[in-house]
Amino acid sequence: MKQVSDKLYIAPQITAADIHAAKAQGIVAIVNNRPDGEEAGQPTSSENGSVAATVGLGYTHIPVVPGQITRGQVADFQAALGNADGPVLAHCKTGTRSATLHAIGEVLDGRMAKSEVVPLGARLGVDLSGAVKWLDANEANLTGAKPDVKAFFDKRTFSVQYVVSDPATKKCAIIDPVLDFDEKSGATATINADRILDYIRSNGLQVEWILDTHPHADHFSAAHYLKEKTGTSTAIGEKVVEVQKLWKGFYNWPDFPADGSQWDKLFAEGETFKLGKIDAKVLYSPGHTLASITYVIGDAAFVHDTLFMPDSGTARCDFPGGSASRLWDSIQQILALPDETRIFVGHDYQPDGREPRWESTVAEQKAANTHISTCRTKDEFVAVREARDATLPMPKLILHALQVNMNGGRLPAPEANGKRFLKFPLDALKGAAWD
CATH class of the missing domain: 3.60.15.10 (Ribonuclease Z/Hydroxyacylglutathione hydrolase-like)
Known part of the structure; x- marks a missing residue:
């Protein structure tokens, strides 16, 4: 586990043994940010959730596809941390997605400057450039x-x-x-x-x-x-x-x-x-x-x-x-x-x-x-x-339309008789509706 803050730790994929160890170290809840089935042998959310329940830990599954974080997932992650009455362990395959959700949420809530995101990743040993890209893309x-x-x-x-x-x-x-x-x-x-x-x-x-x-x-x-x-x-x-x-x-x-x-x-x-x-x-x-x-x-x-x-x-x-x-x-x-x-x-x-x-x-x-x-x-x-x-x-x-629209919406120029003429090829495209 790597400590991000007093409230949050991150880790790569965890096993049942890791959940027991986390409990012993004072963790009160697990947040799983990895979709099921990403790789062979990966414990499912249901399996690890059952282990967490057995040892008395809270468990939340917020699956994130790499590169596809949404504002709703950030909010759900923040809520999972806020609802826990002690330290939370968040994990994915490497810990990067969990740290990214946290960093985005911290910037959105004004507790962290965007310029502090990459240095945080360097301290944790994860690449948080994706968090900066997300913030840039969603700035408007x-x-x-x-x-x-x-x-x-x-x-x-x-x-x-x-x-x-x-x-x-x-x-x-x-x-x-x-x-x-x-x-x-x-x-x-x-x-x-x-x-x-x-x-x-x-x-x-x-x-x-x-x-x-x-x-x-x-x-x-x-x-x-x-x-x-x-x-x-x-x-x-x-x-x-x-x-x-x-x-x-x-x-x-x-x-x-x-x-x-x-x-x-x-x-x-x-x-x-x-x-x-x-x-x-x-x-x-x-x-x-x-x-x-x-x-x-x-x-x-x-x-x-x-x-x-x-x-x-x-x-x-x-x-x-x-x-x-x-x-x-x-x-x-x-x-x-x-x-x-x-x-x-x-x-x-x-x-x-x-x-x-x-x-x-x-x-x-x-x-x-x-x-x-x-x-x-x-x-x-x-x-x-x-x-x-x-x-x-x-x-x-x-x-009819493509010859006009690929020309910026300009109709064909008038010919000698003052009329405009469209031109299109026969038998150029498939998909004839004969019926």
């Missing part, structure tokens, strides 16, 4: 900044568009706006975008950003139209260039500039920016597409086609460049945000005909998402996701 959510969020639901494409604003400065961002398109007539319109502009004017907001989460496959982006109307910078994740390189081949556009120059700003993974006075951060969230990102603005995360509402599960991964395995990793990063983080989705397909919904929390997603709460491992999730994707036809607008 820990400040209490709460932007106002207004959603605009498009019934034609089941899309949700957002205006996110700082109530203190009235600065706002528009996220994933829809340009109206009727595939039967070929007509375009700006009904959705103009609704957004009306809301911004009527509430005295000033647009700072027009943000895309990724190039969409089921609707046209209104980013370029809104830029012309507001003069505001457009932005997307830097991996959009990979989507452009992939799809310029589909459209046989050898001269198309696959360099992201169609946007004013390409965000890198982990990059931060401001919305008014509210801190914002970019998470790289591939899986649905190569370029998908999540915007974390204060206590709100805009995940678009990564998570849906809990009763709808997760997004498909069978588009060119998609990956169910990478989607799982992206979801875990989002679910590592504090439990109270508001999650705003980009689509709602209204299962069973219910009214459209678009807001949940990290805690609700972890507890009730139909694809997450029922899949304990990445392999289980990949199997469920890929089986589901195999039954889905391609979106009806994918070949």
Whole structure:
């Protein structure tokens, strides 16, 4: 055992003999931070819990997957220490996860500076750089900044568009706006975008950003139209260039500039920016597409086609460049945000005909998402996701939309007769819905 404080000791994986020894040394409770089944021969939580009960020790199991600590787990760890009437022994495989939970909690409660975390790890002989990374990644959510969020639901494409604003400065961002398109007539319109502009004017907001989460496959982006109307910078994740390189081949556009120059700003993974006075951060969230990102603005995360509402599960991964395995990793990063983080989705397909919904929390997603709460491992999730994707036809607008959206929402230039023409290849994608 290594002493962290008067109240806390940490250790690597413990056995029944270690529990007896801990009792003899004055420990009053055990906290197990290791999920069952991480390696062969590992005592289960139930087994060690029974031994602890036999010798009169309290026992709490707070399983933590490496790299996936949540605010709720930190709170549970703090509660376990606070409820014990004497020293507590916390353990995982090496003690690192237990020490990390403690360090994060100490910083959040103001008893330790972030600069003291790594030296504490050095004293204990464990690497606490993960605690610093967690604190850095969650800083925007820990400040209490709460932007106002207004959603605009498009019934034609089941899309949700957002205006996110700082109530203190009235600065706002528009996220994933829809340009109206009727595939039967070929007509375009700006009904959705103009609704957004009306809301911004009527509430005295000033647009700072027009943000895309990724190039969409089921609707046209209104980013370029809104830029012309507001003069505001457009932005997307830097991996959009990979989507452009992939799809310029589909459209046989050898001269198309696959360099992201169609946007004013390409965000890198982990990059931060401001919305008014509210801190914002970019998470790289591939899986649905190569370029998908999540915007974390204060206590709100805009995940678009990564998570849906809990009763709808997760997004498909069978588009060119998609990956169910990478989607799982992206979801875990989002679910590592504090439990109270508001999650705003980009689509709602209204299962069973219910009214459209678009807001949940990290805690609700972890507890009730139909694809997450029922899949304990990445392999289980990949199997469920890929089986589901195999039954889905391609979106009806994918070949229409990508040529517009990989170009920053710009429609094709008018030809000699003054008309604009879309171009898409025949027999380029699988997933025809013949029935």
